[in-house]
Amino acid sequence: MAVERTLSIIKPDATSRNLTGAINARLEQEGLRIVAQKRLRLTKAQAEEFYGVHRDKAFFDSFCEHMTSAPVVVQVLVGENAVAENRRIMGATNPANAEIGTIRRDFGQSVEHNAVHGSDSPENAEIEIGFFFGRMEIVG
Numbered sequence: 001m002a003v004e005r006t007l008s009i010i011k012p013d014a015t016s017r018n019l020t021g022a023i024n025a026r027l028e029q030e031g032l033r034i035v036a037q038k039r040l041r042l043t044k045a046q047a048e049e050f051y052g053v054h055r056d057k058a059f060f061d062s063f064c065e066h067m068t069s070a071p072v073v074v075q076v077l078v079g080e081n082a083v084a085e086n087r088r089i090m091g092a093t094n095p096a097n098a099e100i101g102t103i104r105r106d107f108g109q110s111v112e113h114n115a116v117h118g119s120d121s122p123e124n125a126e127i128e129i130g131f132f133f134g135r136m137e138i139v140g
């Protein structure tokens with residue numbers, strides 16, 4: 001195993017329900033370190049670029065609308081095996097299928113309103129971190 005970085009987003013459904021602290025507590029309790037974090041409101045263009053891999057999916061327009069509907073908190077997490085660890089802590093995409101005790105099971109409301117995003121590979125993590133953060137904003 002190696003120390004990795006991953007990009008996490010606390011989505012509008014969670015920030016608007018005042019769950020930022022509760023989600024951060026889960027991440028920290030599970031051993032991930034939050035080494036960069038900021039709250040921002042995504043523009044439509046930013047959401048469509050960030051989620052561009054899903055452009056052809058039926059849910060794309062509705063999902064991007066959700067992602068721009070309220071602020072998000074974007075963060076860089078560091079830890080052993082952080083990409084897979086964060087995916088485990090998050091739980092399955094659909095909260096109804098997520099394990100008990102995961103963030104999505106406990107805080108997600110639907111597949112679209114599923115509380116958090118996490119990078120799916122170390123390569124994509126580096127691309128996604130670069131989308132939101134400059135080097136001087138990440139303090140390990």
Ligand code: IDP
Binds near residue numbers: 114117
């Ligand atoms: P992931 O977030 O678990 O990696 P992806 O398949 O990459 O899941 O999808 C990105 C996001 O798009 C999901 O987190 C979810 O919020 C949203 N999404 C995925 N499938 C659907 C769907 O069928 N309806 C609405 N939103 C969806």
Ligand code: MG
Binds near residue numbers: 118
């Ligand atoms: Mg994904």
